[in-house]
Amino acid sequence: MKILIADDEPMQRELLAGFLLKQGYAVSTAADGEEALVLFQREHPQLALIDHRMPGLMGDALLVEIKARNPLARVIMITAYGEVGTAVTVMKAGADDFLEKPIDLTQLLEKIQQIEQDLDIADDVAEVAETLAAGPLPMEIIGSSPSMQETLSVARRVADSPWSVLIQGETGTGKELIARLIHLLGPTPDAPFVEVNCAAIPENLFESELFGHEKGAFTGADRQRRGRFELARGGTLFLDEVGELPPLLQSKLLRALQEKRIHRVGGERDIAVDTRVIAATNRDLRAMAETGAFREDLFFRLNVLDVELPPLRRRREDIPELVAHFLKRYARRPTRVGLETMDLLVRHDYPGNVRELEHIIQRSLTLARGTVLQPKDLPEEVRQGPQVHQGALQERLDAMEREMLSAALAQVDWVQTQAAERLGISERVLRYKMGKHGLQRPKD
Numbered sequence: 001m002k003i004l005i006a007d008d009e010p011m012q013r014e015l016l017a018g019f020l021l022k023q024g025y026a027v028s029t030a031a032d033g034e035e036a037l038v039l040f041q042r043e044h045p046q047l048a049l050i051d052h053r054m055p056g057l058m059g060d061a062l063l064v065e066i067k068a069r070n071p072l073a074r075v076i077m078i079t080a081y082g083e084v085g086t087a088v089t090v091m092k093a094g095a096d097d098f099l100e101k102p103i104d105l106t107q108l109l110e111k112i113q114q115i116e117q118d119l120d121i122a123d124d125v126a127e128v129a130e131t132l133a134a135g136p137l138p139m140e141i142i143g144s145s146p147s148m149q150e151t152l153s154v155a156r157r158v159a160d161s162p163w164s165v166l167i168q169g170e171t172g173t174g175k176e177l178i179a180r181l182i183h184l185l186g187p188t189p190d191a192p193f194v195e196v197n198c199a200a201i202p203e204n205l206f207e208s209e210l211f212g213h214e215k216g217a218f219t220g221a222d223r224q225r226r227g228r229f230e231l232a233r234g235g236t237l238f239l240d241e242v243g244e245l246p247p248l249l250q251s252k253l254l255r256a257l258q259e260k261r262i263h264r265v266g267g268e269r270d271i272a273v274d275t276r277v278i279a280a281t282n283r284d285l286r287a288m289a290e291t292g293a294f295r296e297d298l299f300f301r302l303n304v305l306d307v308e309l310p311p312l313r314r315r316r317e318d319i320p321e322l323v324a325h326f327l328k329r330y331a332r333r334p335t336r337v338g339l340e341t342m343d344l345l346v347r348h349d350y351p352g353n354v355r356e357l358e359h360i361i362q363r364s365l366t367l368a369r370g371t372v373l374q375p376k377d378l379p380e381e382v383r384q385g386p387q388v389h390q391g392a393l394q395e396r397l398d399a400m401e402r403e404m405l406s407a408a409l410a411q412v413d414w415v416q417t418q419a420a421e422r423l424g425i426s427e428r429v430l431r432y433k434m435g436k437h438g439l440q441r442p443k444d
């Protein structure tokens with residue numbers, strides 16, 4: 001992948017360039033916006049890292065120029081630490097992501113790798129879109145981000161097949177929503193969609209819940225009852241939190257899936273069931289299968305097709321649209337979200353994903369006095385912005401210092417006088433810092 005770096009600070013520019021080159025990317029650098037635009041035209045990079053504050057053609061303007069020339073080019077904006085409003089401004093202006101100074105190189109690399117993946121996916125999606133008549137979805141699902149587009153495209157593809165689908169994703173990412181979508185896109189949208197929450201049913205009632213029972217099968221079974229498998233005949237059985245299924249039930253479920261037949265508790269005959277099974281879990285079921293915490297054969301049965309739901313912090317571009325979606329759903333009068341508020345919402349990490357965002361909006365609407373949501377209406381943890389812990393900050397600064405030192409040293413072939421000069425420190429301090437970071441001239 002080709003990356004363009006635009007930054008007026010030579011040190012920062014070289015640090016980034018050196019780091020990315022080492023990671024195997026093709027890099028070109030520009031000291032200002034005009035130069036960046038010339039390079040962009042000439043080299044067609046897929047990604048630009050732009051310092052938000054540059055003399056002349058400012059980062060914002062450069063962003064607009066780049067997107068005007070190639071809307072598919074990705075742009076990560078580098079913003080000053082703690083500047084309120086910039087994150088949302090740059091996202092609104094069309095940036096794909098932002099990073100705060102001092103740049104955390106590990107985080108930068110993660111973002112770049114994510115973009116690379118997205119670009120691959122975008123190619124795939126474009127390909128699939130050609131072969132698939134992608135009509136409107138039968139339900140309202142927000143997801144313009146590349147990773148959600150990929151998920152939705154997979155959902156469309158698996159919907160028609162009779163095989164089991166396993167939906168994996170963190171809590172609140174929309175697993176149930178996608179399960180319903182797959183059902184509605186499938187061949188029998190009018191047949192029942194029956195849900196079983198494997199975490200919520202007491203173990204001793206589970207078998208009867210799933211497969212039903214005959215009258216008198218056990219104490220309290222005073223009449224015959226059909227189980228959810230049967231109720232879902234011809235339609236979809238949704239096994240939520242399937243990772244919590246007790247071991248005994250795992251084997252019974254496996255048998256039902258293999259034989260496509262069930263029998264009720266206390267029943268004599270088998271009943272054929274043509275039920276499609278969709279399972280969901282927020283656990284790493286593969287890992288559980290590997291350690292024996294989940295039956296491996298059942299895992300493979302369920303996981304014939306799989307759909308992965310990305311966490312919300314990996315698709316922040318969906319946040320403004322989701323906010324609008326939930327406002328429309330829950331606000332009793334037209335309500336807007338202030339710029340600063342949206343900025344905080346876009347930055348929050350959402351361990352509880354979309355559900356957390358939904359709750360935040362509901363709660364804030366209750367607290368809001370006017371028709372504009374203000375930062376003070378947001379919960380404490382969102383209002384405080386991303387937490388940089390003392391330790392974490394020191395770690396980041398150390399990593400950055402180490403990276404700057406080694407880049408400077410490498411550039412002058414480890415001549416310490418020259419490196420010290422470049423870095424603007426004395427040789428003595430340089431030697432001290434090299435010792436601290438364990439930096440030594442690599443042996444060839």
Ligand SMILES: Nc1ncnc2c1ncn2[C@@H]1O[C@H](COP(=O)(O)OP(=O)(O)OP(=O)(O)O)[C@@H](O)[C@H]1O
Nearest residue numbers: 141142143170171172173174175176177282354355
């Ligand atoms: N892409 C989306 N667009 C609109 N609403 C969404 C989206 N994703 C999730 N939601 C909403 O967020 C809430 C949580 O979604 P859902 O219940 O499907 O998550 P889940 O992954 O099943 O969570 P859990 O693991 O906790 O069971 C629901 O109210 C759902 O409607």
Ligand SMILES: [Mg+2]
Nearest residue numbers: 175176240280
């Ligand atoms: Mg759920």
